[in-house]
Amino acid sequence: MYKYAELYFNPLAFDATIQEGGDLMPKGFKVSAIETGARYKKRLDLGLIKADKFCGGAAVFTRNICRAAPILWSVDKVDTGSAILVNAGQANAQTGDKGLYHCESLAETLAPLLGLKTHEVLLASTGVIGVPLNIEAITSALDALVKKLGDKGFCDFASAIMTTDTKRKAYTAIGTLPNGTAYQVNACAKGSGMIAPNMGTMLAFILTDLKITSEALTALLEEVTLETFNRITVDGDTSTNDSVFIMSSGAVDTNIIDDPNSKEALSFKGVLYELMMRLALDIVADAEGGTKVVRILVQGATTAQEADSIARTIANSNLVKTAFYGEDPNWGRILAAMGRSGAFFHPIQVSLDLDAVPWVRNGLDNGKDEEAKKVLKKDYYTLKVTLTNGYGERSIWTSDLSLDYVKINSSYKS
Amino acid sequence: MYKYAELYFNPLAFDATIQEGGDLMPKGFKVSAIETGARYKKRLDLGLIKADKFCGGAAVFTRNICRAAPILWSVDKVDTGSAILVNAGQANAQTGDKGLYHCESLAETLAPLLGLKTHEVLLASTGVIGVPLNIEAITSALDALVKKLGDKGFCDFASAIMTTDTKRKAYTAIGTLPNGTAYQVNACAKGSGMIAPNMGTMLAFILTDLKITSEALTALLEEVTLETFNRITVDGDTSTNDSVFIMSSGAVDTNIIDDPNSKEALSFKGVLYELMMRLALDIVADAEGGTKVVRILVQGATTAQEADSIARTIANSNLVKTAFYGEDPNWGRILAAMGRSGAFFHPIQVSLDLDAVPWVRNGLDNGKDEEAKKVLKKDYYTLKVTLTNGYGERSIWTSDLSLDYVKINSSYKS
Numbered sequence: 001m002y003k004y005a006e007l008y009f010n011p012l013a014f015d016a017t018i019q020e021g022g023d024l025m026p027k028g029f030k031v032s033a034i035e036t037g038a039r040y041k042k043r044l045d046l047g048l049i050k051a052d053k054f055c056g057g058a059a060v061f062t063r064n065i066c067r068a069a070p071i072l073w074s075v076d077k078v079d080t081g082s083a084i085l086v087n088a089g090q091a092n093a094q095t096g097d098k099g100l101y102h103c104e105s106l107a108e109t110l111a112p113l114l115g116l117k118t119h120e121v122l123l124a125s126t127g128v129i130g131v132p133l134n135i136e137a138i139t140s141a142l143d144a145l146v147k148k149l150g151d152k153g154f155c156d157f158a159s160a161i162m163t164t165d166t167k168r169k170a171y172t173a174i175g176t177l178p179n180g181t182a183y184q185v186n187a188c189a190k191g192s193g194m195i196a197p198n199m200g201t202m203l204a205f206i207l208t209d210l211k212i213t214s215e216a217l218t219a220l221l222e223e224v225t226l227e228t229f230n231r232i233t234v235d236g237d238t239s240t241n242d243s244v245f246i247m248s249s250g251a252v253d254t255n256i257i258d259d260p261n262s263k264e265a266l267s268f269k270g271v272l273y274e275l276m277m278r279l280a281l282d283i284v285a286d287a288e289g290g291t292k293v294v295r296i297l298v299q300g301a302t303t304a305q306e307a308d309s310i311a312r313t314i315a316n317s318n319l320v321k322t323a324f325y326g327e328d329p330n331w332g333r334i335l336a337a338m339g340r341s342g343a344f345f346h347p348i349q350v351s352l353d354l355d356a357v358p359w360v361r362n363g364l365d366n367g368k369d370e371e372a373k374k375v376l377k378k379d380y381y382t383l384k385v386t387l388t389n390g391y392g393e394r395s396i397w398t399s400d401l402s403l404d405y406v407k408i409n410s411s412y413k414s
Numbered sequence: 415m416y417k418y419a420e421l422y423f424n425p426l427a428f429d430a431t432i433q434e435g436g437d438l439m440p441k442g443f444k445v446s447a448i449e450t451g452a453r454y455k456k457r458l459d460l461g462l463i464k465a466d467k468f469c470g471g472a473a474v475f476t477r478n479i480c481r482a483a484p485i486l487w488s489v490d491k492v493d494t495g496s497a498i499l500v501n502a503g504q505a506n507a508q509t510g511d512k513g514l515y516h517c518e519s520l521a522e523t524l525a526p527l528l529g530l531k532t533h534e535v536l537l538a539s540t541g542v543i544g545v546p547l548n549i550e551a552i553t554s555a556l557d558a559l560v561k562k563l564g565d566k567g568f569c570d571f572a573s574a575i576m577t578t579d580t581k582r583k584a585y586t587a588i589g590t591l592p593n594g595t596a597y598q599v600n601a602c603a604k605g606s607g608m609i610a611p612n613m614g615t616m617l618a619f620i621l622t623d624l625k626i627t628s629e630a631l632t633a634l635l636e637e638v639t640l641e642t643f644n645r646i647t648v649d650g651d652t653s654t655n656d657s658v659f660i661m662s663s664g665a666v667d668t669n670i671i672d673d674p675n676s677k678e679a680l681s682f683k684g685v686l687y688e689l690m691m692r693l694a695l696d697i698v699a700d701a702e703g704g705t706k707v708v709r710i711l712v713q714g715a716t717t718a719q720e721a722d723s724i725a726r727t728i729a730n731s732n733l734v735k736t737a738f739y740g741e742d743p744n745w746g747r748i749l750a751a752m753g754r755s756g757a758f759f760h761p762i763q764v765s766l767d768l769d770a771v772p773w774v775r776n777g778l779d780n781g782k783d784e785e786a787k788k789v790l791k792k793d794y795y796t797l798k799v800t801l802t803n804g805y806g807e808r809s810i811w812t813s814d815l816s817l818d819y820v821k822i823n824s825s826y827k828s
Contacts (some may be wrong), residue, residue, distance in 0.1 A: 066753035066761040069457040096751050096762060129746020130779050204550025240746075247697075315667045318732065318815075319823055332543020335508050339480035340652040347480040348510060363480075364510045365544050365812075401732075402824075406817045409733055410740025 004250050004281045004380055007295045014175045014270030016185075018278070022169040022172025023152045026184040026209035028052045028249025032148035032389050033160035036141040038134035039089025039127060044160035045137060047086045048145050049205060054082035055250025058217035059122075060225050062242035062356045069099030070123035071243060073107070079214035081122035084205065084245055086161050087138055088190070092125040093240035095132050102133045103275060109139055113146045122241050124203050126163055126190060158188035162202055164408060165192045169282040173271050177264045181254040183210045185271055189244075189279040192234065204229070204244040204279055211250040217258035220269050221246050228276040231238065233315050234287040234399045244276075284397050285380075289404030292324050293380040293397065301392030306343035308338055310385065311396040313341035321401035327370045327376040331360050336381070344389065351386040418695045418794055421709045421811065428684030429590045430599075432692070436564045436586025440598040440623035442663025446562035447574035450555040452548035453503025453541060458574035459550060461500045462559050463619060464528055468496035469664025472631035474639050476656035481511030482506050484537035487521070493628035497528050497535035498659055500575050501552055501602070507654035509546050515787060516547045523553055527560045538617050538657050540577055540604060572602035575617055579606045579823060583696040587685050591678045595668040597624045599685055603658075603693040606648065606700045618643070618658040618693055624682060625664040626671040633674035634683050635660050635784065642690040646811045647729050648701040651754045658690075661803040698811050699794075703818030705740050707794040707811065715806030718769075720757035724799065725810040728753035735815035741790040743783040745774050749798070758803065765800040 002018075025031050033047040059078040061071045069092045074081065085106060092099045107121040125133070158170035170188035177183065191202025206221075225244060250256070257264050284414075285293050296315050301307035312322055317337040323330040331352055339347065352360035354375040359368050376379050416432075428492055439445050447461040472491040475485045483506045490496065499520060506513045521535040528535075539547070572584035584602035591597065605616025620635075639658060664670070671678050699707050710729050715721035732750040737744040745766055751760065766774035768789040771782050789795050 064750060064753035065759065091746070094746055094761065094777050094779075096776065128744070129750055130744075130774075131746075183431065229590055238750070240750050240753060320821075322820050322823035328825050330542070330544075332505070332508055332545075335480045336478060336652070336654050339478035339654060345479065347508065360544075362510065363508050365508075400819060403817050403820050404749045405732070406736050406739065406815060406820055409736035410816075411742050 002278055004285070004293055007281065007380060007382060008277050008292065010270060010273050010277065012266060012270030012273055014267045015275070016173045016271045018171055018173045018274060021155050021170050022186065023155050024156055025151050026207050026249060026251070028209050028251030029207050030148065030149040030151060031128055031153045031157045032143045032145050033156040034141050034148060035136045035151060038087060038137040039304040046141055046145060047157040047160035047331045048149065049084045049157065049207065050149060051082040051247055051249045053249060053251070055080060055248040056212050056214040056217045057245070057247045058214055058221045059243060060221055062071065062239055064238050064240050064302055066094060066240045068125060068241040069095055069103050070125045071241065072100060073103035073323070074122045074124070077119050077122055078245070080120055082120050083110070083116060084122040085110055085396055086124040086203065086357045087133065088161050088163050089127040090125060090131045091127045091128040091129045091241050092133050095130065098132055102135050105135065106138065110142050113142060119285055122245065124245070126161065126203050129240055132150050132213070154186050163190065164288055165190050165286055167282070167286050168240050168281050169171050169286070171275050172280055173275060175259065175271050175388040177267050179254070180262055183251060183252050187275040187279060189283060191283040192288045202242055202283065206244070206246040206275065208248050208270070209251040210248050210257060211252060211254055212248045212268070216258050216260045217246050217248060220265060220272055222278050224269060224272045228273065228280045231395060232280045233312065234290065236397050278376060279395060287399030288408045289402040290399035291379065291402055292400040293383040294324055294400070295383070296396045296398060297327060297382055298385045298387070299393045300387035300389055302344060303392040304394055305392070307392040307394035309337050309341045309343045311394050313337045315396045315398035318401055319399070324376070324400035325402045327373060329372040329376060330352060335363070338385070345387045350389045353384040353386070355381050416692055418699070418707055419544050421695065421794060421796060422709065422809070424684060424687050424691065426680060426684030426687055428681045428688070430685045432585055432587045432688060434599065435569050435584050439565050439568055440600055440621050440663060440665070442623050442665025443621050444563040444565060445567045445571045446559050446564065446569060447570040448559045448562060450551045452501060452737070458570055459502045460555055460559060461574035462563065462569065462603040463498045463621065464563055465661055465663045466494040467663060467665070469662040470626050470628040470631045471495055471658060471659070471661045472628055472635045473659045474635055476653055478652050478654050479749060480508060482539060482655040483509055483517050484539045485655065486514060487517035488536045488538070491536055492659070493535050494534055496534050497530060498536040498538060499524055500538045500617065502575050502577050503541040503548065504539060504547050505541045505543045505655050506512040507543040508546050509544070512546055513652065514746045516549050519549065520552065524556050527556060531602060536659065538659070540575065540617050540655055543654055567594050568600050568602070573703060574622050575602070575604040577604065577608045578702055579604050579700055581696070581700050583693050583700070585689050587689060587694055589685050591681050593668070593678055597622060597666050599689060601689040601693060603697060605697040606702045618657055620658070620660040622662050622687065623665040624662050624671060625666060625668055625680070626647070626662045630672050630674045630679055631660050631662060631753070634679060634686055635746050638686045638690050640664045641789045642687065642694045645809060646694045646698050647726065648698065648704065648813050695811060701813030702822045703816040704813035705793065705816055706814040708738060708814070709796040709809045710799070710812060711796055712799045712801070713807045714801035714803055716758060716803040717806040718808055719805040721807070721808035723757045724752050727751045727809050729810045729812035732815055735812070738790070738814035739816045741787060743786040743790060752799070759801045763802045767798040767800070769795050
């Protein structure tokens with residue numbers, strides 16, 4: 001049972017077992033990871049994934065105007081790229097022409113080692129913004145990285161992409177489609193700060209041996225991203241490097257899936273939702289300095305968009321988040337955040353529930369602070385906001401704001 | 415010389431000397447303050463201002479949907495109210511009918527003691543949201559509060575309205591209008607958390623003996639508020655209780671000022687700007703846990719509104735604010751915040767200056783981290799963002815995000 005399973009609801013039926021970790025790649029993929037010392041010492045910091053035969057690919061990227069060089073490199077290659085090189089340490093963002101040149105140079109060096117064309121190499125980076133890649137360290141490691149490629153090693157790859165993460169975030173799903181096809185999906189992600197994904201989040205990589213086209217993958221990835229990665233926030237800061245890549249090898253011998261609304265695609269989508277939601281919640285759980293995972297569920301807003309505004313404003317309020325951290329039943333801060341969200345509601349028609357505790361009724365204290373404190377002591381719970389305006393509903397998942405968040409972030413670069 | 419004078423520019427000419435503190439009220443006003451023990455012990459927590467004869471009044475209030483009861487009470491009385499009662503400890507926000515009843519009850523008890531009608535009593539509150547007023551403690555203190563009314567005691571009043579503030583924020587200006595009229599303005603404010611004023615900020619009270627009408631005061635107050643209190647942010651959380659009151663006694667014997675564009679009004683407006691900006695910057699300087707006052711100046715945006723979005727997004731970014739706290743020259747976080755602001759700009763045409771240090775040029779590191787670190791060690795400085803899109807310009811003043819902010823706010827209520 002997944003730890004945070006009660007914090008979300010997957011509306012899609014699917015047949016799959018999902019396990020944490022799992023080292024074996026889906027059929028048709030190889031993986032490797034290595035230490036380059038480009039920034040971190042004695043730590044895996046460069047990873048590579050390679051499809052033996054490419055079937056389909058898609059990706060979503062940050063909507064931040066300041067997109068990193070590897071995103072500018074990869075954005076037009078996701079439906080042809082069959083290898084992904086990822087470094088941790090330097091984000092290669094705001095590095096200008098040099099950053100783009102580094103991308104080209106890496107792809108040109110790596111492609112022949114893999115028997116690929118330059119435009120078949122995708123790139124992703126994470127780390128400090130504004131600092132050029134340690135191109136020598138990375139380039140000189142490529143040979144060994146390629147030599148290490150194998151069927152196993154997914155967990156090492158998931159470790160190699162970490163920066164301030166304290167835990168690896170990786171899952172393997174073994175599934176069966178309605179038509180009887182057995183398949184595998186591996187998914188991993190990194191991220192714990194600068195998290196308020198808008199389109200993609202941090203870095204995530206999803207690999208399957210299903211025969212599914214780029215078009216179908218694009219449709220599924222975009223829809224599920226909106227419901228999962230785009231609904232979490234740690235600090236409201238959208239990164240320059242957010243990217244989610246999905247790739248299929250087509251190594252499973254069956255009909256190709258090209259209609260995102262087919263029974264097979266929907267079953268696969270259910271697995272995708274499950275994997276992406278788990279990775280998203282794992283990121284919230286591993287939030288820099290975070291001690292809580294809180295679902296903010298808003299129901300009864302005028303529109304889903306207004307529900308989203310209210311939920312996000314609560315989820316990003318420093319005063320609410322410090323109260324979560326302090327396990328302080330200070331519901332007035334929640335109302336104050338709602339009131340500046342830009343969404344309309346009647347302050348006297350607000351109910352708040354903390355899990356099953358009826359905390360606030362008709363906008364007023366309901367005398368339940370002691371029960372509320374018990375919920376606030378848990379390491380995950382749901383804050384439900386009920387309004388009486390309409391049918392707008394939205395969930396956002398957030399962390400608390402702790403002393404450690406400030407400690408970690410007051411000296412990340414220097 | 416005011417400590418933060420180099421962080422702003424007052425475009426209006428005026429003739430006045432301004433001093434910190436100053437206990438004597440402007441002519442025609444009386445003041446008092448008292449300890450009620452309603453929340454804090456051994457601390458002034460209830461204040462009263464009374465105009466002997468009312469000339470004009472105006473106020474700006476929070477735009478938060480969840481307005482506190484004293485705002486609902488005062489909003490239609492600002493051009494008739496000649497007394498202001500302020501309590502610190504309970505915000506009387508989200509207190510429903512009881513909160514409104516408490517307002518009525520306080521005004522009905524206080525008015526006859528002052529020889530006023532109920533609708534001539536204005537109310538303001540600050541403290542915890544969702545908690546009813548300690549009405550017995552406050553009501554039973556009113557007699558003594560009225561008996562203490564005197565020409566002196568402005569500093570005690572300014573102290574009585576403090577909550578998490580660590581410093582009193584009060585100024586006295588002695589001015590001369592272009593027509594030769596001598597006058598006085600006293601101004602004080604409170605605030606250090608839940609600061610992202612939208613319309614008014616926290617609580618501020620401005621009193622003058624000038625003969626100036628409610629209409630003129632309204633026009634001046636609204637314009638100057640937009641340029642001062644509405645341009646500061648501590649934590650992006652707009653309070654339910656933000657209020658700025660201004661009142662004139664008309665005790666100075668001269669022509670009445672009713673045209674906000676007259677020479678006299680503009681000279682007075684210059685003093686108002688100076689007082690309100692100082693109070694605003696004092697609030698930022700006294701930000702909960704804050705150690706820095708930083709002006710974010712954006713120039714060259716497409717419009718002033720886009721400059722505002724960029725400046726506010728930087729000013730409210732936790733990652734930027736923790737870097738300010740850590741004196742960490744992590745300019746990538748500034749670019750990342752700008753990129754998610756919703757405003758358009760070219761990432762490769764951004765310049766950043768920290769005071770006189772040319773930190774970033776053409777969106778790239780300019781090799782000045784050592785010089786930048788020296789500025790970051792100062793307790794106040796200007797971060798200038800220069801774009802090449804147009805003539806949009808805006809300044810926002812902000813604090814850093816420190817360990818103490820989290821400490822203070824993780825246990826405010828309980």
